[in-house]
Amino acid sequence: MTHFTELPLLPEDFSWFAMSPRMWRQNQRIFLILSVIFTGSCSDGWKMAVSPVVTASRGEDAVLSCSLTNSKQQQYSGKIHVKWFARESDSSPFFSCSVQNDSATQGLGDCSFSELKHSLTGDPRRGELSLLIRKVQLTDDGQYFCQVELDGKQRLTQKTQLLVPAEPQILSLVVVETPPASGSAPWRLQCEVEGNPLPKLVWLSASKLKLDDQGKTTESGRFRRIGEVPYLEGEELTCRAENSLGGAQRSYPPSQTLMITAVVCGLMGALLLLLLFIAGLVHCRRNRGERQKHRLQQAPVDTVYENVVKGHRVRASDPPADGHSEIQLVYSVVDSPPAHQLVSSSCPPEPVVLYSPVNVQQINRECHV
Incomplete structure (x- = not known):
């Protein structure tokens, strides 16, 4: 017969029960990961996929892709609830x-496409959960979370990243007055820059050399930075912002070269327009004169005579020149005869130029002789 001796339990035998808080947290994370894996494997085959990183320039539209797939999706007739979060903690x-x-359901309800800042680009019934962000700005840069709930029982979430790169920009460059109690220079030159990645700010002298005193720099936002340096009246300084995408700079006081160039170009443009207007006006008048001359040359003599004398015909009430009724006054001008007619005849052919009162009957009688 075998006898067993009961030995006392020592504290070391319970050491595997006594875990430190750190070890407990690690085991908790492992448990959560396993639970997520187990939940995903038991979620009736639903799978979500997103683009890890999406890049869009400032002012462009960005699409954060997110899709939901399931081999038995057509058999699911429940509700699909789509959510987008800017932060996981929201x-x-x-x-x-x-x-x-x-x-059989008609329409997408509040999931229909719209012209708002945020909207879906597809139909959730086909697993299209992608988010459209119109005209992205620097403030849109960051993480986004795509989440879908199925009948309020199953929930899937995936993270994506939107990057909005931007070259540096000089937002302002002004002189500010320093409070007297500060003990520093009475005036300071302040420069505010913006960009993504956040630009580095550098001060340059009039000779484009880096200043020994770079002043102080503070961040006024996620993508903005403000720099200040002491400033003396009449001094020329340049603020330069740089990041991995490029650089930008501005000088104070502002250069007058650009303004002078713009004024000169404006005056030259105005002068050119004036010259073109005058040339067009002269051309039009010349063409009009040539057309009138051509019409006069082509028109019959009677028509020319009628157009020239117009209201200057002799009236029956006009008195004769020397008392005889056959004599009439003519105060009109008509075309001159051609040169060959003047040579071949001693009498002026009609029409004739009459500059003064004449005896028409006498002229006709002399010509017949």
């Missing part, structure tokens, strides 16, 4: 909509 999404996954 309790409420900045965009959300829901639609019934039923082919």
Whole structure:
């Protein structure tokens, strides 16, 4: 018969129960990961996919792709609730909509496309959950989370990143007055820059050399920085901003070269327009004169005579020149005869130029003789 001796339990035998807080947190993370894997494997085959990183320049439209797939999606007739979060810790999404996954249902409800800042680019019933962000700005840069809920029981979430790169810009360059109690220079030159990545600010002298005193720099936002240096009246300084995409700079006081160039170009343009206007006016008048001359040359003599004398015909009430009724006064001008007619005849052919009162009957009688 075998006898067993009961030995006392030592504290070392319970050491595997006694875990440090750090070890407990690690085990908790492992448990959460395993639970997520287990939940995903038991979520009836639903899978979500997103683009890890999306890049869009400032002012462009960006699409954060997010899709949901399931081999048995057509058999699901429940509700699909789409949510987009700007931060994982946010309790409420900045965009959300829901639609019934039923082919017989008409319309997308609040998931329909719109012209707002944020909207979906597809139909959630086909697994299209992508988010459209119109005219992205630097403030849109950051992480986004795509989330979908199915009947309020299953939930899937994926993270994506939107990058909005931007070259440096000089937002302002002004002289500010320093409070007297500060003990520093009475005037300081202040420069505010913007860009993504956040630009580095450098001060240059009039000779484009780096100043020994770079002053102080503070961040006024996620993508903005303000720099200040002491400033003496009449001094020329340049603020330069640089990042991996490029650089920008501005000098104070502002250069007058650009303004002078603009004024000169404006005056030259105005002078050119004036010359073109005068040339066009002269050309039009010359053409009009040539057309009138051509019409006079082509028109019959009677028509020319009628156009020239117009209202200057002799009236019956006009008195005769020397008392005889056959004599009439003519105060009109008509075309001159050609040169060959003057040579071949001693009498002026009609029409004739009459500059003074004449005896028409006497002229006709002399010509017949």
